[in-house]
Amino acid sequence: MDILWVVALLVLGILMVAAPKLLWKVEHFLSVKGGEPSELYLLAMRLGGIFFILAAVAIILYLIVQ
Numbered sequence: 001m002d003i004l005w006v007v008a009l010l011v012l013g014i015l016m017v018a019a020p021k022l023l024w025k026v027e028h029f030l031s032v033k034g035g036e037p038s039e040l041y042l043l044a045m046r047l048g049g050i051f052f053i054l055a056a057v058a059i060i061l062y063l064i065v066q
Helices: 002-018 020-030 039-065
Strands: none
Touching: 002 020, 002 039, 020 039
């Protein structure tokens, strides 16, 4: 069960780095029509994605060593 959460964290991190505009559209599809995310939002999403990926790798390594 632990590995499921780690995989979800890793997939979300990869999406945050690779496709932050897609995630913005998913998050705001009901509230904004024709809008675009700001550069700050895109930067924050990418940085958060990098953090998620690093956290997932660290947890995987911890589970392997344990």
